[in-house]
Amino acid sequence: MPGKIILITxxxxxxxxxxxxxxxxxxxxxxxxxxxxxxxxxxxMQDRMLRAANKKRQEDIREETEKLFQLATELKAAVxxxxxxxxxxxxxxxxxxxxKLAKKVREKMKDAIxxxxxxxxxxxxxxxxxxxx
Numbered sequence: 001m002p003g004k005i006i007l008i009t010x011x012x013x014x015x016x017x018x019x020x021x022x023x024x025x026x027x028x029x030x031x032x033x034x035x036x037x038x039x040x041x042x043x044x045m046q047d048r049m050l051r052a053a054n055k056k057r058q059e060d061i062r063e064e065t066e067k068l069f070q071l072a073t074e075l076k077a078a079v080x081x082x083x084x085x086x087x088x089x090x091x092x093x094x095x096x097x098x099x100k101l102a103k104k105v106r107e108k109m110k111d112a113i114x115x116x117x118x119x120x121x122x123x124x125x126x127x128x129x130x131x132x133x
Contacts, residue, residue: 057108064105071098 075094082088 057111061105061108064101064108068098068101068105071101 071094075091075098078088078091078094082091
């Protein structure tokens with residue numbers, strides 16, 4: 001008798017469980033970060049902000065490139081003043097400063113261009129037979 005009660009209880013739970021199962025979830029459930037269509041005012045504001053950011057980045061690149069040119073000119077002059085046996089610490093510091101600024105300019109240029117498309121071919125370097133390796 002106790003076996004029948006367990007069997008009946010299990011069967012009723014099973015039947016109730018199928019009746020209480022929620023409807024299947026929609027195929028494309030909305031997410032918290034779902035993008036809503038932008039109205040024209042939002043799109044225009046976003047475009048203006050992007051143009052302003054690009055303009056500022058371009059101005060920064062120009063200013064830093066001018067400074068880079070000045071530093072490179074100073075480095076060249078300092079190297080010309082030194083002799084073959086002695087290179088001053090100032091020359092080494094200038095070279096490091098040029099390198100840091102050049103990297104900064106390069107990164108800003110990359111930001112202006114954006115990441116490369118996967119469809120773009122990888123640029124190849126063509127060896128120059130006149131250039132010693």
